[in-house]
Amino acid sequence: MKALEGLKVVGLVTAGAGPMLLRTLAIHGAQVVVIETTKRPNVTRLSGPYKDGKPGPDRSYSFAISLNGGYSLLLDLKHPKAEVVKKRLIEWADVIVENWRPGVVERLGMGYEEVKKIKPDIIMLSISHMGRGGPYSHMPGWGITLSALSGLMFLTGWPDRSPVNLGGLGILPDYISPRFGVIAIMAAIEYKRQTGKGQYIDLSQYECCLQFQIPALLEYTCNKRIPMRMGNKSEIACPHNVYKCRGEDNWCAISINSDEEWEKFAKIMEKPWLAKKFKTFKERKKHEDEIDAIIEEWTRNFDPFELMHILQKHGIAAGVVRDIKSALSCPQLTHRSYWKKLTHPVLGTAIYQGPSYILSETPYELQRPPCLGEHTEFVCTQLLGFSDEEFVKLLQEGVFQ
Structure with a gap:
């Protein structure tokens, strides 16, 4: 038995956050029906990379990684004959999830006030950029917009340069908000x-993104100081940086968090004089660039994995800077079966990611993503109780597109 077995969910979703939330429910046993339409396909289905570089709603790896499991139902909610299908979906569901801009589902007759007239005990979750109500509630945008508005981008980059959208900042909101959404549904x-x-x-x-601003909030609340961009530096650790290692584009992150660790690190480097010259955190921060240059001259002699293991063996926080190819072969992730291979009728065999937690009594089951309208x-x-004749009639009338 799976943790959410018996839970019935209808998803009216697009982009990343909605499908990712449904994914979590589906892999833990919930029966998930995703309403889709050929007239306005899910944004993620139209996003690359694509199988063999050829676009198509069933060829997108972006969609495939966002939604594992669930049933894809083609339904034109604007079609006048769609009301009977819509009503049965609402009656069938325990939970409805949507992540369109405020006002969209209301215009489609799927807003909460309309839905609860049909099923008073329905649970409905709306994910939107700004939440319902307020001066910005109808603001369009993407993850990069929220990373900027929440201040995350302001803290990302170098002190002498403008804010930047590094790595996954642009999609961070889509990965974070489903976690909050699942908790709220539970x-x-x-x-x-x-x-x-x-x-x-x-x-x-x-508001989900603002959770990552708590350190900055505390600093401003206590000291009225606005934290600025610091590159790889830290206000509580020194040295604290990413250092070049042997080979092409190989790096290792190292963080020293106490004077004791610093003394130990200097001995590992066979440069005990460093610990005497820059004994305190304050002294190290004052000469941080000089220290970083000395450290990198030393780290260049090591393979990054070799260096990581040497330092970790002595209790020094260190980690290889992995690219995605390296992450796919990480022995820790392999041990926990984090990466899974699934076969899809269009995509073929591809790699998918499991959740970052394991339930001991009710393990998850990763399934392939559904094809559009499959x-x-x-x-x-089978789920809504239409007869074959009723289904064919609705199909001929153009409801399912």
Whole structure:
């Protein structure tokens, strides 16, 4: 038995956050139906990279990594004959998840006020950039917009340069908000178990991102100082940087967090005079660039993995800077079966990621992503109770597109 077995979920989602939330529910046993349409496909289905470089709704690896499992139902919610399908979906569902801009699902007749008239105890979650209500609630944008508005981008980069969108900052909101959304859904399910009542969950991706600003918030609250960009430096550790190693584009991150660690590190480098010359944190910060240059002259003699293991053996925080090819072969991730290979009818065999946690009694099951509209007939006839004749009639009338 899986943790969420028996839970029935309808998703009216696009982009990354919505599918990723549904993915978590699906791999733990929830029965998930994703409403899609050929008239306005999920943004992630239209995003590369594509299988063999050829675009197509079932050829996108971006979509494949976002939604594992679930049933894809083609349904034109604007079609006048779609009301009967819509009503049965609402009656069938325990939870509805949507992540369109505020106002979109209301215009489609799938807003919470309309939905609860059909099923009063429904739980509905809306994910939006800014949440419902307020001066910015209808603001369009992408993850990069939220990384900027939340201040994450302000802290990212070098002190003498402008803020930058490094690495995954642009998609960070899409990866973080589903975690909060799942927690909120679990809380609502427990409330419903106790009271029999459903509820509406209004999730702001903006507010999710602000969680990562807490250190800066505390500094400003306590000392009225606005933290600035620091590159790889740290206000609590020194040295604290990424250092060049032997070979092409090989690096190792090293962080010294106490005077005792610094003395130990100097001995490992066979430069005990460093610990005497720059004995305190304050002295090290004052001469940080000089110290970094000395350290990198030493680290260039080592393979990054060799260096990481030497330092970790002595209790020094160190980590290889991995590229994705290296991460795919990481022995720690292999041990925990984090990477999975699944076969898809269009994508073929590809690598997918599991969740970052393991439930001992109810393990997850990763399934391949659905093709666009793949389960339309199954959902209608097996889950929603339409007869074959009713399904064919609706199909001929153009409801399922």
